[in-house]
Amino acid sequence: MTGLLARRGSWQAIRDEVMRRIRSREWLPGAIIPNEVELALDFGCARATVNRALRDLAAAGVLERRRRAGTRVAVAMAGRAGFDIPVIHRDVEAAGQRYGYRLIASRIELPPAEVAGRMGLVPRELLHLLALHCADGRPHVYEDRWIDPQVVPQIREVDLARISANEWLVQHMPFSAGDMGISAVVAGEAAGRLDVAAAEPLLLLERSTWSDGRAITFVRQYFAPGHRIEMRLAAPLAG
Amino acid sequence: MTGLLARRGSWQAIRDEVMRRIRSREWLPGAIIPNEVELALDFGCARATVNRALRDLAAAGVLERRRRAGTRVAVAMAGRAGFDIPVIHRDVEAAGQRYGYRLIASRIELPPAEVAGRMGLVPRELLHLLALHCADGRPHVYEDRWIDPQVVPQIREVDLARISANEWLVQHMPFSAGDMGISAVVAGEAAGRLDVAAAEPLLLLERSTWSDGRAITFVRQYFAPGHRIEMRLAAPLAG
DNA sequence: AAGTGGTCTAGACCACGTC
DNA sequence: ACGTGGTCTAGACCACTTT
Numbered sequence: 051m052t053g054l055l056a057r058r059g060s061w062q063a064i065r066d067e068v069m070r071r072i073r074s075r076e077w078l079p080g081a082i083i084p085n086e087v088e089l090a091l092d093f094g095c096a097r098a099t100v101n102r103a104l105r106d107l108a109a110a111g112v113l114e115r116r117r118r119a120g121t122r123v124a125v126a127m128a129g130r131a132g133f134d135i136p137v138i139h140r141d142v143e144a145a146g147q148r149y150g151y152r153l154i155a156s157r158i159e160l161p162p163a164e165v166a167g168r169m170g171l172v173p174r175e176l177l178h179l180l181a182l183h184c185a186d187g188r189p190h191v192y193e194d195r196w197i198d199p200q201v202v203p204q205i206r207e208v209d210l211a212r213i214s215a216n217e218w219l220v221q222h223m224p225f226s227a228g229d230m231g232i233s234a235v236v237a238g239e240a241a242g243r244l245d246v247a248a249a250e251p252l253l254l255l256e257r258s259t260w261s262d263g264r265a266i267t268f269v270r271q272y273f274a275p276g277h278r279i280e281m282r283l284a285a286p287l288a289g
Numbered sequence: 290m291t292g293l294l295a296r297r298g299s300w301q302a303i304r305d306e307v308m309r310r311i312r313s314r315e316w317l318p319g320a321i322i323p324n325e326v327e328l329a330l331d332f333g334c335a336r337a338t339v340n341r342a343l344r345d346l347a348a349a350g351v352l353e354r355r356r357r358a359g360t361r362v363a364v365a366m367a368g369r370a371g372f373d374i375p376v377i378h379r380d381v382e383a384a385g386q387r388y389g390y391r392l393i394a395s396r397i398e399l400p401p402a403e404v405a406g407r408m409g410l411v412p413r414e415l416l417h418l419l420a421l422h423c424a425d426g427r428p429h430v431y432e433d434r435w436i437d438p439q440v441v442p443q444i445r446e447v448d449l450a451r452i453s454a455n456e457w458l459v460q461h462m463p464f465s466a467g468d469m470g471i472s473a474v475v476a477g478e479a480a481g482r483l484d485v486a487a488a489e490p491l492l493l494l495e496r497s498t499w500s501d502g503r504a505i506t507f508v509r510q511y512f513a514p515g516h517r518i519e520m521r522l523a524a525p526l527a528g
Numbered sequence: 529a530a531g532t533g534g535t536c537t538a539g540a541c542c543a544c545g546t547c
Numbered sequence: 548a549c550g551t552g553g554t555c556t557a558g559a560c561c562a563c564t565t566t
Contacts, residue, residue, distance in 0.1 A: 324532060340535090356532050357531055357533075358531095358532075359532060
């Protein structure tokens with residue numbers, strides 16, 4: 051490609067050209083593509099520029115790169131996506147509704163074995179919170195949360211009746227990893243909290259959050275009937 | 290930091306040091322941090338190396354960078370996450386079960402207004418597929434899919450009784466953007482397909498996929514009771 | 529107008545893992 | 548062992564946006 055695709059950043063042009071060759075099946079999944087030096091000659095640029103483009107595609111999962119082994123087109127190039135973790139506060143307000151939060155209960159107690167297991171710790175006393183998030187005064191999300199005060203000692207001094215544990219954690223314990231599971235359940239015992247029939251199907255979101263190998267919190271959130279968790283899927287490349 | 294954190298890549302050491310300063314509240318959310326030249330002097334490295342580190346953090350959402358305005362610590366540094374799009378085939382086999390696929394119906398017909406709306410097009414004839422994904426011979430996911438043959442003309446020549454539309458699309462129309470919604474519903478009309486009671490709560494995943502501004506496909510997937518969609522949350526930084 | 533990040537270069541050395 | 552990607556440098560020019 052003799053400089054055809056020149057743009058603002060030539061590494062983007064290179065990335066696009068590589069993508070084109072993959073899409074057009076000029077470079078098949080699993081096949082090794084030319085090395086950086088060859089591509090740099092081909093594209094008439096520095097190797098660092100090619101490196102930038104290929105690194106970008108590797109990060110997006112389109113390419114697989116290994117020293118000495120070279121760069122190949124990923125075989126199962128389907129799966130990764132990015133989305134924004136739903137933040138209830140913003141969710142509600144984005145829908146043009148007034149957000150409300152109410153702490154129902156706050157106790158220090160032993161978690162059931164399942165919760166302890168999810169948090170990967172031997173049962174010991176944790177902070178247990180029950181809370182309700184409201185939209186325009188109506189129950190929106192019922193939340194059952196466990197927090198390990200040994201990992202987040204400052205939590206003892208927070209007035210959790212005023213600020214939701216989630217918002218406080220987000221502000222003071224950021225950058226954590228975690229896992230999340232979504233399932234459908236019958237309202238059951240959460241029905242009373244959300245003011246719905248016990249047979250109503252609810253979305254249950256379970257999330258555990260980790261910092262430095264230690265579980266910070268585990269939360270179960272029951273969403274009011276009809277709620278929809280939405281996410282935009284970010285493609286490896288727009289186009 | 291006089292070379293204290295030297296590692297394999299010094300840009301990673303710089304990234305870690307910047308993170309440390311943010312975590313320790315040495316640099317507060319919203320505050321401007323020193324520019325690249327200053328940091329390069331501070332760290333005793335080339336500006337490009339600092340740039341690499343800061344670009345990485347900006348991509349992770351930890352920093353916000355603007356020309357001329359400088360680099361500042363992001364205020365709402367909570368939200369982004371990454372996960373792998375659930376691929377039913379792999380899901381089932383990862384659970385040690387045998388995957389099966391069965392095409393129930395395939396028709397060319399006009400979509401209901403809601404589907405047309407989701408795909409952002411005026412109603413015209415689309416390919417409509419009903420299919421069942423099985424695990425160990427038992428119904429696992431019931432799928433109701435619409436495909437626009439004007440966007441994917443090759444689909445007409447595919448034997449969709451043998452390969453699922455999803456797998457074919459993934460292989461031949463990769464790298465697309467889209468949006469996804471998850472909700473809880475009662476089994477209702479999907480109950481018969483999944484062989485469950487009509488009142489059973491099911492997870493409904495709706496996804497529309499776009500390529501180049503045009504909708505490729507819109508699919509509703511009803512998961513068998515008890516199914517859980519899991520995702521690992523990728524933190525901006527491990528640690 | 530001027531300062532900041534964005535990018536490119538040409539060359540170099542290094543680390544890793546395959547051969 | 549040696550080829551490949553990973554990274555770093557020192558300098559340069561450019562693009563954007565705020566002052």
